[in-house]
Amino acid sequence: MxxxxxxxxxxxxxxxxxxxxxxxxxxxxxxxxxxxxxxxxxxxxxxxxxxxxxxxxxxxxxxxxxxxxxxxxxxxxxxxxxxxxxxxxxxxxxxxxxxAPRTQAMNTEGESERRVKRGRKYFETLWTPGPAQGMIDRIMMYHPDHYLLDVKTIYEFWISDDSxxxxxxxxxxxxxxxxxxxxxxxxxxxxxxxxxxxxxxxxxxxxxxxxxxxxxxxxxxxxxxxxxxxxxx
Structure with missing residues (x-):
């Protein structure tokens, strides 16, 4: 087989x-x-x-x-x-x-703001708003660079893009x-x-x-x- x-x-x-x-x-x-x-x-x-x-x-x-x-x-x-x-x-x-939707949109007007909003909405939907904010606060307290990589970059650029x-x-x-x-x-x-x-x-x-x-x-x-x-x- x-x-x-x-x-x-x-x-x-x-x-x-x-x-x-x-x-x-x-x-x-x-x-x-x-x-x-x-x-x-x-x-x-x-x-x-x-x-x-x-x-x-x-x-x-x-x-x-x-x-x-x-x-x-x-x-x-x-x-x-x-x-x-x-x-x-x-x-x-x-x-x-x-x-390549991300590459093509990267330098368009307002894309950065749209990406931030989209990433935040995705994160809050996945975890629900209260726990999502609690998770962000905890990560920022212990390891801000972890937030930059594992929350902001991943969710804003990659996971939340639905193109x-x-x-x-x-x-x-x-x-x-x-x-x-x-x-x-x-x-x-x-x-x-x-x-x-x-x-x-x-x-x-x-x-x-x-x-x-x-x-x-x-x-x-x-x-x-x-x-x-x-x-x-």
Whole structure:
């Protein structure tokens, strides 16, 4: 059996034929990178783009690259590179998608203010306003540079940008990859975040189940995962 055959179950379970709306392949990309299986990214891309015209393939590619880029803030640049590198090498020159929303918006008027507001809103939605401010105050008390990197930069520039992946999709990717990353507490936080961003319990289960399936497939430890039905939302 090919290593990614198990993904057919998730593709069928999602039942979404629109390549620009499907979530199974972006969750798989995030989870495979976290599981240190980035060498399988070309095969995932092939499965997700079979029979699609070039412009549609670029949309899928864009979404996979965004999932891997956002995942880098959680599993690190090396894992991201080990997934993006094989994908880049597999792309024909006429199929390379160059959409770069952050780079393109960086010097536009008012972008800095919009980015700050967007990042703050995302952080407060994920943690709720009171606990979010308490967390910021605690970090600023003990380690201001930690705030600059792990809250301000990550949330303003990367996590909160919804030009490619919606906030729900981002939280689903985080759920899958953290489940595969042996970070059960953080996985619970971001699984809860799916619902706090108005995602359904079914979407939270889908993301969690994808992470657990990847972990089983590649014998990855997950720690003591809190299942969706046991999370206090």
């Amino acid at each position: 090919a290593p990614l055959d198990f993904l057919s179950e998730f593709r069928a379970r999602e039942g979404v034929n629109n390549h620009s709306k499907g979530k199974w392949y972006i969750l798989a990309a995030a989870g495979l990178a976290a599981a240190n299986k980035g060498e399988l990214m070309p095969e995932l891309y092939r499965l997700a783009t079979v029979d699609l015209p070039v412009e549609d393939r670029k949309v899928v590619q864009r979404r996979i690259k965004e999932a891997l880029l956002k995942g880098a803030v959680l599993y690190g640049i090396p894992r991201s590179g080990q997934a993006l590198g094989p994908l880049f090498q597999a792309l024909p020159p006429d199929e390379i998608d160059l959409y 490619i992946l919606s906030n729900i999709e981002t939280q689903m990717c985080n759920t899958t990859l953290l489940t595969c990353w042996n970070a059960p507490v953080q996985a619970m936080w971001h699984t809860r975040g799916v619902v706090r961003y108005s995602g359904t319990l079914d979407k939270a289960r889908f993301a969690q189940d994808m992470g657990l399936a990847i972990a089983r497939q590649f014998d990855i430890q997950t720690g003591d995962i809190t299942m969706v039905d046991d999370i206090v939302f």
